[in-house]
Amino acid sequence: MPKRALITGITGQDGSYLAELLLEQGYEVIGMLRRSSTLNFERIAHIQDDLNLVSGDLLDEVSMINILREHRPNEVYNLAAQSFVQTSWNQAVLTGETTALGVTRVLDAIRIVDPEIRFYQASSSEMFGKVLEVPQKESTPFYPRSPYGVAKVYGHWITVNYRESYGLHASSGILFNHESPRRGLEFSTRKITHGVARIKHGLDKTLAMGNLDAQRDWGYAFDYVRAMWLMLQQETPGDYVVATGQTHSVREFCELAFAHAGLDYQEHVVFDERFMRPAEVDLLVGDPSRARQVLGWKPDVDFPGLVRMMVDADLEVVARQGR
Numbered sequence: 001m002p003k004r005a006l007i008t009g010i011t012g013q014d015g016s017y018l019a020e021l022l023l024e025q026g027y028e029v030i031g032m033l034r035r036s037s038t039l040n041f042e043r044i045a046h047i048q049d050d051l052n053l054v055s056g057d058l059l060d061e062v063s064m065i066n067i068l069r070e071h072r073p074n075e076v077y078n079l080a081a082q083s084f085v086q087t088s089w090n091q092a093v094l095t096g097e098t099t100a101l102g103v104t105r106v107l108d109a110i111r112i113v114d115p116e117i118r119f120y121q122a123s124s125s126e127m128f129g130k131v132l133e134v135p136q137k138e139s140t141p142f143y144p145r146s147p148y149g150v151a152k153v154y155g156h157w158i159t160v161n162y163r164e165s166y167g168l169h170a171s172s173g174i175l176f177n178h179e180s181p182r183r184g185l186e187f188s189t190r191k192i193t194h195g196v197a198r199i200k201h202g203l204d205k206t207l208a209m210g211n212l213d214a215q216r217d218w219g220y221a222f223d224y225v226r227a228m229w230l231m232l233q234q235e236t237p238g239d240y241v242v243a244t245g246q247t248h249s250v251r252e253f254c255e256l257a258f259a260h261a262g263l264d265y266q267e268h269v270v271f272d273e274r275f276m277r278p279a280e281v282d283l284l285v286g287d288p289s290r291a292r293q294v295l296g297w298k299p300d301v302d303f304p305g306l307v308r309m310m311v312d313a314d315l316e317v318v319a320r321q322g323r
Helices: 013-024 062-072 084-090 090-111 147-166 190-198 221-231 250-260 289-295 304-321
Strands: 006-007 027-034 051-055 073-076 118-124 169-173 207-209 241-242 270-271
Touching: 006 062, 013 027, 013 221, 027 062, 051 062, 062 090, 062 241, 073 090, 084 090, 090 118, 090 147, 118 147, 118 221, 147 169, 169 221, 190 207, 190 250, 207 221, 207 250, 221 241, 221 289, 241 250, 241 289, 250 304
Parallel strands: 006 027, 006 073, 027 051, 073 118, 118 169, 169 241, 207 270
Antiparallel strands: none
C-alpha cells in the first residue's frame, strides 16, 4: 500500500510544492480545504486530478478527527495558518485561533485517532523576532515581534509538548523565508518581482516599499518542502532550522530584481511608511547545521537564482495577462 499524507493548507505555496514532491514519492495525497466561496486552486491546478481534496477547518477539531478517521494518513503536514505577518496586527485573534490553537486541534485529533501518525508543524523564523543571537539555531530563545510570531511560538511549543507528553512523532521545521513564483502578491519578495514586471512592461512607473534595510535569509520554497518530508522519514522526531545561512537586505533583493530586467531600482522604488511594521524584525539568518548533518539537506537554488526565477516568471505572467 502506498503511504498516505494529509496536507493542511494545500492550496498555498508550500502546500502545492509539497503535494508535488509527495506524488513523486508515490504517496496518496489528501488535501484539506477550508470551506470558502473564494477558493483559489491556481497553485495545484496542474495536479488537482491526482489529489483527494476534503473539507476541514483548523477551527473545528471534530472535522480534523473525521478526516483522520476516514482517510487514515500515515503523515500529516500542518501548513495551514493565517500566514501574512502584516495582517496579524489587524486580525490578532483570528491569527491566534488558526496559527496557534489550530495546531493543538490537529495534534489532539492525532492523539485521539491514531498516535502513530507522524506530524509536521510549520514553525517560522518570525518566532526569533528581536534576535538574541546571530545566526539563529534550534536552541536560540524566541522573542516574537508580531501576533503571527507569537502564535507560531505557541504552535511550536505545543508540538514539543505533545511529542514529550504523548510520545507522538511530531517535528517542527523552523523555516526561514522561502519564496518562489507561487508566492502571494502580498509578500514583499513577490511584490517586488511583480512590480518589476509591471514597470518593465510599461504598466507602472514606481513601486512603493517599506523598510529596505530589513535583512532576511531567503531560500527557494521547493528546497524547503523537501526538508519537511525528510523530517518525517527520521526514526526520531525533532526540530530543525531550515535556512541558507546567508542574509540579504530587501534593498539587495530590489537591486537584483530590477537589474535582471535591465532597470535601476533607485529610479523606481519609493518609500511608503504604510508598509512599515509596528515592531520591525531587522535581521534573520539561520544556522542549518543540524538539518544538514541529520537530514542530509541542503538548498539547491541560491539567492540570485531565486530572484531571477521569480522575475522571469512574473515577466511572463504580466505579459500574458496584459496588465
